[in-house]
Every structure is written in structure tokens, then in C-alpha cells.
Amino acid sequence: xxxxxxxxxxxxxxxxxxxxxxxxxxxxxxxxxxxxxxxxxxxxxxxxxxxxxxxxxxxxxxxxxxxxxxxxxxxxxxxxxxxxxxxxxxxxxxxxxxxxxxxxxxxxxxxxxxxxxxxxxxxxxxxxxxxxxxxxxxxxxxxxxxxxxxxxxxxxxxxxxxxxxxxxxxxxxxxxxxxxxxxxxxxxxxxxxxxxxxxxxxxxxxxxxxxxxxxxxxxxxxxxxxxxxxxxxxxxxxxxxxxxxxxxxxxxxxxxxxxxxxxxxxxxxxxxxxxxxxxxxxxxxxxxxxxxxxxxxxxxxxxxxxxxxxxxxxxxxxxxxxxxxxxxxxxxxxxxxxxxxxxxxxxxxxxxxxxxxxxxxxxxxxxxxxxxxxxxxxxxxxxxxxxxxxxxxxxxxxxxxxxxxxxxxxxxxxxxxxxxxxxxxxxxxxxxxxxxxxxxxxxxxxxxxxxxxxxxxxxxxxxxxxxxxxxxxxxxxxxxxxxxxxxxxxxxxxxxxxxxxxxxxxxxxxxxxxxxxxxxxxxxxxxxxxxxxxxxxxxxxxxxxxxxxxxxxxxxxxxxxxxxxxxxxxxxxxxxxxxxx
Ligand code: BGC
Ligand code: BGC
Numbered sequence: 001x002x003x004x005x006x007x008x009x010x011x012x013x014x015x016x017x018x019x020x021x022x023x024x025x026x027x028x029x030x031x032x033x034x035x036x037x038x039x040x041x042x043x044x045x046x047x048x049x050x051x052x053x054x055x056x057x058x059x060x061x062x063x064x065x066x067x068x069x070x071x072x073x074x075x076x077x078x079x080x081x082x083x084x085x086x087x088x089x090x091x092x093x094x095x096x097x098x099x100x101x102x103x104x105x106x107x108x109x110x111x112x113x114x115x116x117x118x119x120x121x122x123x124x125x126x127x128x129x130x131x132x133x134x135x136x137x138x139x140x141x142x143x144x145x146x147x148x149x150x151x152x153x154x155x156x157x158x159x160x161x162x163x164x165x166x167x168x169x170x171x172x173x174x175x176x177x178x179x180x181x182x183x184x185x186x187x188x189x190x191x192x193x194x195x196x197x198x199x200x201x202x203x204x205x206x207x208x209x210x211x212x213x214x215x216x217x218x219x220x221x222x223x224x225x226x227x228x229x230x231x232x233x234x235x236x237x238x239x240x241x242x243x244x245x246x247x248x249x250x251x252x253x254x255x256x257x258x259x260x261x262x263x264x265x266x267x268x269x270x271x272x273x274x275x276x277x278x279x280x281x282x283x284x285x286x287x288x289x290x291x292x293x294x295x296x297x298x299x300x301x302x303x304x305x306x307x308x309x310x311x312x313x314x315x316x317x318x319x320x321x322x323x324x325x326x327x328x329x330x331x332x333x334x335x336x337x338x339x340x341x342x343x344x345x346x347x348x349x350x351x352x353x354x355x356x357x358x359x360x361x362x363x364x365x366x367x368x369x370x371x372x373x374x375x376x377x378x379x380x381x382x383x384x385x386x387x388x389x390x391x392x393x394x395x396x397x398x399x400x401x402x403x404x405x406x407x408x409x410x411x412x413x414x415x416x417x418x419x420x421x422x423x424x425x426x427x428x429x430x431x432x433x434x435x436x437x438x439x440x441x442x443x444x445x446x447x448x449x450x451x452x453x454x455x456x457x458x459x460x461x462x463x464x465x466x467x468x469x470x471x472x473x474x475x476x477x478x479x480x481x482x483x484x485x486x487x488x489x490x491x492x493x494x495x496x497x498x499x500x501x502x503x504x505x506x507x508x509x510x511x512x513x514x515x516x517x518x519x520x521x522x523x524x525x526x527x528x529x530x531x532x533x534x535x536x537x538x539x540x541x542x543x544x545x546x547x548x549x550x551x552x553x554x555x556x557x558x559x560x561x562x563x564x565x566x567x568x569x570x571x572x573x574x575x576x577x578x579x580x581x
Contacts, residue, residue: 005029014039022056031334040081044411046351054348070120074122079114084422086362086366088366090409097542107175109362110158120173122174127142136463138546144558174337177230180218205238231271236250253295258295272301293330371537391449399426402424405500408462414463424526428527456497501521511567
């Protein structure tokens, strides 16, 4: 390979940057293309995707060496960019299930649905350990305890298959453990980017604690599950034992990327930088590129700067500031993944399983996950399960909104409210179980004659730092949600409140009004799974994957803290027995 061909393999461009001039894939000898959140083909169907990815692939195969392209995408709760895919609960809900085998099945299904449309590589799972609910990415985390997160890292096997043996089949994809490391353990108000308050911030810690809390899931991901790629985090690390005040960006962190991850932990896959993350390293572009490559980064997500990246890295190698041995190491790692995926033999999309996308079988697994993820936090007078013939009054902004129920990273990066994907809402599920349902989002309809009120409150979608508290968001319930609870719980004898949100919300003052309180998380496309536990078709078994605070000011609060007086502790969750109909 020429230097140009090698460096091309190390570059990844955004779909939107090359779509208008696809020959760039050939002329740059590009190694990879990604779809960022919401970066979808005009025809957002399985065939539309496969046609697009295959057209890009043809351009890669037109190069001298015919090295196939790797297409990456954020399938973080199903193939979530595709309308019609099976959308699973976000990771925080999967953490609540305490069911690693279910996470493995989720990712098997996600691998099938993703690969049938072209992409062979997912930027998932997030094995982040969320230590502060004010983080806008809390819902991408399986929980606050590194042991729980490590157990759920089995999702890697769902994606890649056991020991990557079947990774070349239409049932598996290459996985990415992200974001290495400490992304969920940053200090509030420590941001180095200026824009956000906690996302992309600084993990201020000592090496021992960092290993215990933040690195632990990566040891499992690498040694037990052989994860093929890892994405270093936007965040920085500041070692207290070295004297605070010298945060180093993960994309530039040679100690952690090379000495710890590659040498000590033994990671033999490749590192993919996060979205233009190297551009946050101090210095000019040449310095940023050189620093990151020399720190151990192998492939570079430079969404709109891939040509400049290639040009710059070639110049750095020629100037002797980056060794050819480092380039060879990076390219060897990338090509190994392409061989393991069987791309040289089968570069084009195998569409045969496209018919299973969003199938009843796949949705049934998601529905089971929804049911298992529900956490029953209060159940006075055995308000739950509901009686089948009860007259039910349903209220609240999140009762009948599949967009809110799916959250961020659904069709678009930020997600959105409304009827954006096919599936069932929580209200749909309730209606499947009872013919006496009155629905009034703002609780304005008459409540006379109702036996039970079900109020579904919660958050509207957000992703990444946009959802940080202090960035327009709060853990407190909205005034409208509080009013709906007051109104319904004040008027109807039995009152059940469901929280549809990516993280616990402050309900300390409302709890006494409720007979039952359920944390529903962000269930995704199969809202009917919520009704399955409400009506006792399945038992409540979910347990909190994070500590539930009394107030926003209590954050950060985590299991094991010396002073620990939360509203509900980590691991809490009441159980019910299923009804026998
Ligand atoms: C996020 C990653 C994601 C990437 C590509 C970044 O902003 O931090 O989690 O994989 O974008 O969409
Ligand atoms: C993309 C995301 C990416 C983000 C980074 C968005 O425009 O859609 O995938 O994570 O930018 O800021």
C-alpha cells in the first residue's frame, strides 16, 4: 500500500459530506463512511439504505486495491435511524431489566436489522457508567454501577457473535464500546468546550478510582467479548495525584489509549475518534492530527474534514513527526476488522433478512424488554396490577406520544415528539387491555365514574449535551406534569403515575399523592409492554440501575457513597405476581 492508500483507510467521512460527489470515496481511497444521527437517505427505507451503501461501496471497489468500505452508524436502541425498525428501550431501561441475556438478544436483532440495510458497523454499545443524572446522556448508560455495566457489555456478543466467529454473516456487525472512558463521570461545571456543562467535560479522579469505576467495563468488553472497535470520549481526564488543572483530552491521551487500553488491557481492535473530537485538542490542525495518531487513535471520524485530514497526516508522516510503524499498526487493525467482517468476499449488502425489520417476532422481544424494564417504586394498597374491567382515566403528555417514549437518537439525532415511528404508545397498550378508557392529555375531561387514574409524565427528547441540566434542562417535573398529577390524584380514588424519561425526575413532593409510581424510562416503539405489567400479564421485576435522588441538588449521588439518603436506593424495585387470566 502507498502512504496515500494507508492514510485513506484511517479516514471516515460523513454521508452528507460525500453524497454529492461520491467519487471522493475513490479518489481519497476512503476507509469508512458514517451516518451521524438523522443522516439518512432521501428514501429512508431498507432498500433506500442498501442502495445508498452499495453505491458508496462500488466507489470503494473502484480503487486500485479494491479495499471495501466500512459503513458505521449509531444503532444505539435498535436501528434507530430507520423508520420502521424495532426500537428498544434505551440502555438505562435495559439496565433496569437486570437481564443480560435480553440485552444480547436485543443486539442480535439490532445487528440483523442494521446489516440488512447496508451498515456493517455500529457505534454501540455505550458502556458508559453514568455517575451524575444531570448528564444528558444518562439514558445511554446501563447504570451507575460498573459491575452492572460490565454485565450488560454482553451486548457486544449480540452484535458481533461469539468470538466474532459469525461476524461475516448477515446476523452480525462490528461493535464499538464507547466512550472510552469516564464520559459519565465528569465533574459538573468542568466543561472545557464552553458550550456544555457536563457532557464532554472533565473526569477529575485518581488512577485507582478511574480503573474501578470507568475502565472496568472496557476490561470485560475487550477480554471477555473481544470488542472490535472502541471510541475514545470527547471528555478529558485530570489526575488528582498529578496535581489538578491539567486535563488531557481522551483523543490525545497516550497513557490511556496506548499504554493502558492497547498494551495493558490488550485491546487488539481499532480506535475510532468521536465526531470531529480531535479538533478539540489544543493546537493547529497538524498538531491535533499528529497528537491523536501518536496517542494511538487508528481511524478518524472527521465528518466534514476527511480530505484535510488525509492531506495533513500524509504531510506529518513525510516530515517524520508520525512514524510509519504507527500508520502500519493502525491500518493493520482496520483491515483486520474488514477481513473479519468478510467484506473482501461479500462487499455488498445481503438484503435477505430485510423482511424481518420491525417484524412481529422482533417487536415481541422489544415488548418483553419494555415489560422487564419497568420499575415499580410505590404500590400502596396494591393499586397494581390493574383490574381488567376497571374504568381507567389516562392523562399526561407522555401517555400517547411515541416520539417522547422513544427519546433521543430516534430517526433524528435529538429525536422529536409526535407520531414519528410505527409502534404502540402506552395508551394504545392500555386500550388493548380495557374497553373503559377515557383519555385526556391535560386532564380536562370529566373524571366522574373513573376507578383508576393513570398519569404519564416525563421528559421530551434530547441527545448528548443538549440534555444536560444547566443547559435548559432540569430533573424537576414540569409545572404541567405536576398539575396533571394534582388534578387526577386529587379526584380519582386510585392514582398511578408513570414517568417516561431518560433519567429519574424529582417526585419527592408528589409521591404521597400517588398510590402507585412506576419508572418507565424510554421504552421505544413497543409501549404495549408497559400495559403488560400494569395489567399483570407479566410481573414487575425491574430494579433501579441508578440512585433516585430527593432533589437535583443531591447530584451526584451513587450507591456506595458515604452519605447516602436518596429517595429510592440503587437496586430498588417492588415485585408483583402475574395475574392468571
Ligand atoms: C457521539 C457518538 C456518536 C457520534 C456519531 C458523537 O457526537 O458522541 O456517540 O457515535 O457522534 O454520530
Ligand atoms: C450528528 C450527530 C453527532 C453530532 C455531534 C450531529 O449533527 O447528527 O451524529 O453526534 O452532530 O455534535
